[in-house]
Amino acid sequence: MKRILILCKSAVGTAMSSPGIRATNMARVLAHALPESTLTLGVDGPCDLPPQPRYAVRPLSGDQVRALIRQNDVVISQGFPSRALASSFGRTLILDFFTNFMIEGLEYRAQRIAAAQRESWLESQRRYLNLQLTLADYVICANERQRDTWLGMMSSLGLITGDVYDRDPTLRSLVAVCPYGVRATAPLRRHRVLKGVYPGIGANDRLLLWNGGILRYYDPESLIHAFRALLPANPDLKLLFLGNRYPVVGFDIGDTLGKAIGLARALGLEGQSIFFNDGWLPFEDSGDAMLEADLGVSTYYDTLETHLSYRTRLVDFIWAGLPFVCTRGDLIAEQVQHEGLGLTVTERDVAGLTAALHRLLNDEALRASCRAALESARERMTWERQMAPLVDLLRRNAPVAQSKSMRGPMALLRTAQYLNARTRESGQQRLRNASFSVLSSSRLPPPG
Amino acid sequence: MRILVVSRSVVGSRMSAPGIRAFHMAQILAEQVEGATVTLAIPEGSDLTAAEAATFGYSVYRYDRRSWARLIRNHDLLISLGFPPMAIPFSQRRLLIVDLFSNFAMEWMEAGKSQRNRRRRFAWYEAQRRYLNLQLTLADFVICNNERQRETWLGFLSSLGLISAAVYDRDRSLRRLVAVCPHGIRSDPLPDRRHSLDELAPGIGSGDRVLIWNGGIIDWYDPLTAIRAMAVLSRQRPEVKLLFVGSRYPDPGFADNSPTFQAAQALSRELGLYNRTVFFKYGWVPYEAMKSYLLGSCAGLSTYYDNAETHSSYRTRFVDLFWAELPLICTRGDILAEMVERRPLGLTVPEKNVDAVVAAVKRLLDDEQFYDRCRANLHQLKGEMGWEQTLQPLVAFCRDPRPIARSKPERLIPALGRAAGYLVWRVLARVMP
Numbered sequence A: 001m002k003r004i005l006i007l008c009k010s011a012v013g014t015a016m017s018s019p020g021i022r023a024t025n026m027a028r029v030l031a032h033a034l035p036e037s038t039l040t041l042g043v044d045g046p047c048d049l050p051p052q053p054r055y056a057v058r059p060l061s062g063d064q065v066r067a068l069i070r071q072n073d074v075v076i077s078q079g080f081p082s083r084a085l086a087s088s089f090g091r092t093l094i095l096d097f098f099t100n101f102m103i104e105g106l107e108y109r110a111q112r113i114a115a116a117q118r119e120s121w122l123e124s125q126r127r128y129l130n131l132q133l134t135l136a137d138y139v140i141c142a143n144e145r146q147r148d149t150w151l152g153m154m155s156s157l158g159l160i161t162g163d164v165y166d167r168d169p170t171l172r173s174l175v176a177v178c179p180y181g182v183r184a185t186a187p188l189r190r191h192r193v194l195k196g197v198y199p200g201i202g203a204n205d206r207l208l209l210w211n212g213g214i215l216r217y218y219d220p221e222s223l224i225h226a227f228r229a230l231l232p233a234n235p236d237l238k239l240l241f242l243g244n245r246y247p248v249v250g251f252d253i254g255d256t257l258g259k260a261i262g263l264a265r266a267l268g269l270e271g272q273s274i275f276f277n278d279g280w281l282p283f284e285d286s287g288d289a290m291l292e293a294d295l296g297v298s299t300y301y302d303t304l305e306t307h308l309s310y311r312t313r314l315v316d317f318i319w320a321g322l323p324f325v326c327t328r329g330d331l332i333a334e335q336v337q338h339e340g341l342g343l344t345v346t347e348r349d350v351a352g353l354t355a356a357l358h359r360l361l362n363d364e365a366l367r368a369s370c371r372a373a374l375e376s377a378r379e380r381m382t383w384e385r386q387m388a389p390l391v392d393l394l395r396r397n398a399p400v401a402q403s404k405s406m407r408g409p410m411a412l413l414r415t416a417q418y419l420n421a422r423t424r425e426s427g428q429q430r431l432r433n434a435s436f437s438v439l440s441s442s443r444l445p446p447p448g
Numbered sequence B: 001m002r003i004l005v006v007s008r009s010v011v012g013s014r015m016s017a018p019g020i021r022a023f024h025m026a027q028i029l030a031e032q033v034e035g036a037t038v039t040l041a042i043p044e045g046s047d048l049t050a051a052e053a054a055t056f057g058y059s060v061y062r063y064d065r066r067s068w069a070r071l072i073r074n075h076d077l078l079i080s081l082g083f084p085p086m087a088i089p090f091s092q093r094r095l096l097i098v099d100l101f102s103n104f105a106m107e108w109m110e111a112g113k114s115q116r117n118r119r120r121r122f123a124w125y126e127a128q129r130r131y132l133n134l135q136l137t138l139a140d141f142v143i144c145n146n147e148r149q150r151e152t153w154l155g156f157l158s159s160l161g162l163i164s165a166a167v168y169d170r171d172r173s174l175r176r177l178v179a180v181c182p183h184g185i186r187s188d189p190l191p192d193r194r195h196s197l198d199e200l201a202p203g204i205g206s207g208d209r210v211l212i213w214n215g216g217i218i219d220w221y222d223p224l225t226a227i228r229a230m231a232v233l234s235r236q237r238p239e240v241k242l243l244f245v246g247s248r249y250p251d252p253g254f255a256d257n258s259p260t261f262q263a264a265q266a267l268s269r270e271l272g273l274y275n276r277t278v279f280f281k282y283g284w285v286p287y288e289a290m291k292s293y294l295l296g297s298c299a300g301l302s303t304y305y306d307n308a309e310t311h312s313s314y315r316t317r318f319v320d321l322f323w324a325e326l327p328l329i330c331t332r333g334d335i336l337a338e339m340v341e342r343r344p345l346g347l348t349v350p351e352k353n354v355d356a357v358v359a360a361v362k363r364l365l366d367d368e369q370f371y372d373r374c375r376a377n378l379h380q381l382k383g384e385m386g387w388e389q390t391l392q393p394l395v396a397f398c399r400d401p402r403p404i405a406r407s408k409p410e411r412l413i414p415a416l417g418r419a420a421g422y423l424v425w426r427v428l429a430r431v432m433p
Helices: A019-032 A063-068 A082-088 A101-108 A117-135 A144-158 A164-169 A220-230 A254-267 A282-290 A302-306 A312-320 A330-338 A349-364 A364-380 A388-396 A405-441 B017-032 B050-056 B064-072 B104-114 B118-139 B147-159 B163-169 B224-238 B257-270 B287-296 B307-313 B316-323 B335-342 B354-366 B368-382 B392-399 B408-431
Strands: A005-007 A038-043 A058-059 A073-077 A094-098 A138-143 A176-178 A205-212 A237-240 A274-276 A295-298 A323-329 A342-345 B001-004 B037-042 B058-060 B078-079 B095-098 B140-145 B178-180 B211-212 B242-247 B278-281 B301-302 B328-331 B346-349
Touching: A005 A063, A005 B354, A019 A295, A019 A312, A019 A388, A038 A063, A058 A063, A063 B001, A082 A405, A094 A117, A101 A117, A101 A302, A101 B163, A117 A144, A117 A176, A117 A405, A117 B147, A117 B163, A117 B392, A138 A144, A138 A388, A144 A176, A144 A302, A144 B104, A144 B118, A164 B104, A164 B118, A176 B328, A205 A220, A205 A282, A205 A312, A205 A349, A220 A237, A220 A254, A220 A349, A254 A274, A254 A364, A282 A312, A295 A312, A312 A323, A312 A364, A323 A330, A323 A349, A323 B140, A330 A342, A330 A364, A342 A349, A342 B050, A364 B392, B001 B017, B017 B037, B017 B050, B017 B392, B050 B058, B064 B104, B095 B118, B095 B224, B104 B118, B104 B307, B118 B147, B118 B408, B140 B147, B140 B392, B147 B178, B147 B307, B178 B392, B211 B287, B211 B316, B224 B242, B224 B257, B224 B354, B287 B316, B301 B316, B316 B328, B316 B368, B328 B335, B328 B354, B335 B346, B346 B354, B354 B368
Parallel strands: A005 A038, A005 A073, A038 A058, A073 A094, A094 A138, A138 A176, A205 A237, A205 A295, A237 A274, A295 A323, A323 A342, B001 B037, B001 B078, B037 B058, B078 B095, B095 B140, B140 B178, B211 B242, B211 B301, B242 B278, B301 B328, B328 B346
Antiparallel strands: none
16 A cells, blocks of 8 residues: 655646646546556645546645645655655655756746856756655656656766666666557537637637647747648638647746737738737637647747657547648657557648648648558557556556665755756856846846 | 878778778778878787788888877877877877767676676776766767767766766767767679588588577587577478588687587587587687678677677678678567567577577578568668778868867876776786685
8 A cells, every 4th residue: 555646846736737637637537547556636826626536636736735745655746846855765756757847948048148157047946956866756747758868967966877687688778768658539529619619710610729839949929820821722711729828837938929910910910811819728628729720830949959859749649530731859759650640740831831831721631641650559559558657657667776875975965966057056146136126226237 | 191090900801890981981081181191000810911902002000009109199199999008198289089889888797707806896897987077078079889879988988077067068969979870881882603511611501591690609608509590490490500610709808618518519409409510710800701601691799788788789790691692580689670670681589588589590591581671771781881981080080180178188088097996906807806
């Protein structure tokens, strides 16, 4: 009998982004697969999830997180709260590192933070990642590329010794891949949420759907240009951007959204055939939205962030069986190509994007073959299957990581390095705030 | 610009993969980087002559451990698997490209297994790890053999604090920091005539169908599964033979008879296959002579384990099979095996599975249509994987050497610290009781 705690770092309930969806599904699958264990989901953010039959849901505010960790044997964490570091002692720690936080952080913080502050933020992030990896007994991530980078970091940090390798030469019991999954059943058409309902989108229009936030590293601009080029041949076409607000508190999405709205407005399309849904679609309705859409689309840049990512919005298209067009560069785009789930395009290639969208909207044979391929992909990508390596690690309960006593000195050193980096970061923040108030009181323009 | 390619392995008539890589690198850079003079530094034991090198457009320099200071001072851009700590003071105004063509962190895990003393093994590995951390700190540009290695090095770089926000902003793909330059396929044309192996390997008849294991029997390969499969096949298909070619490496320091090699011999004797169905060509087979063996065989066979070493490896012996347009059977787990399966270029098998090897050999030899399709795919692949194509990211960097790595002054103190750590552990690894 084991007590397992899952720490989720974002909202859970009606408005969920991918970390919340991942954590709730993980809780559900683990509770089912390990009936002899007790499961608790700790939520650091808004939570309106109704009571669950198989697991408890607890808020993580203030001191509660420490108490909660002390009450459990295993902690699965998407980013361990630094205020609770000391309570992790003696617990089995599993890191759920489903994205490369540093690279992602570089992207979303790029625009609004002064350069020096961004470097010091990154430095404290790096120190904290190094520390968490040192404390971890297992790591799980979302794809093979992420796994290779985590293994690289752990090699560099001296966490993979000969003994670790001898215990498991595949190292799959040290770093396992548990991708983002889909619900086992396809969405059911319950009620109309967009066509004939959303102002400006008619019941007989054809709909192109962007299902997710417009974060800094996405490229709605190329899509808007391509969409305009499509309109003469497809006058019944509408484009809807879902989810302009992001349900993670304090998450800086950059100004890509503002620019996209500006461009659509300048082209005279905003509110006519391009729509920006203000607010986040309730999780319950996202299935209906994708069922009503005729084609999914997601465009971004071919950066390192893309290379390592596992875009959950694309997985959602697979769940809904909606053929889609996406930019090449990540592993799902490779899957799209190999399995024929849709079409892929080169980054910033407006002509290529226009052609791909036109083809996938109008070529019925291609659409049918994509739908068949999506169906079989969905069956292979259920949460139950994706979480199987984690279930297996918990059942076997034989960590291959270096013993805690061996890692102790390293953990202490890295804690000190992290605290030092964080002190510098917050020092810089205070300095900036102070100079800002001095400057603004002397009526000079604020810096940056 | 004066470019130096340092080979850490012998170059000339006897070359293993690292030597072959340096040899082609020097040639391609001399051809394609205008205004550059290229020198290839070769270690003791190399027999590449200055006259030969001159025909490829570069010069050669024989170096030893004491030559580093001079080498660095006389060149602007240096390419090597690694630079010694004493290179740090001399290299502040030089560009260093580190060629990490294998995931050494994993390779050393396998290599270290022969070390029985656990503490010494730990210290040795600590020294190697710190050496890698040092190389990545010194590097202005890193090249490697495949995408998985690239992701591993990016992981190293990020944990070492070498990917700053400024670095990322200079190139958000980071391809100008770590690039993939796979081991290429040699460019010499394939002769029309298929050789017969009966002269090269006594005991093999002209009508036999030979599977070739081309390359050393290193400790972390699994020849035993292949030999057991031959035992099954010898009863059903007596004309099918397995030939191990190149049992040892040309560089000093590599054991002549590894335990795995001895186990392979012992098992084939025990099963009564030795020199009847399974043949061994002893000693190192030179780069040129390997051609005849390849051209006399009908397929390649290579079995190993599906572990972390395999996962990020790039098996250069497969590239020789690609040159000879020989379909192959190999274990799953590495990136080339994925390509073999996908294109297809042959068949892949799960690790340690004798029945799967037997079935794959039968399929490859019996299904002529499939065999011909693999050969056609191999022929096409050769057009995409020549050295002049695979080295393009390196050529592009040398033509316009503007590194995006953190500045040299920013990296100096960390580099000195990591060099000190490396030297300490190197000493510890020697004196550890």
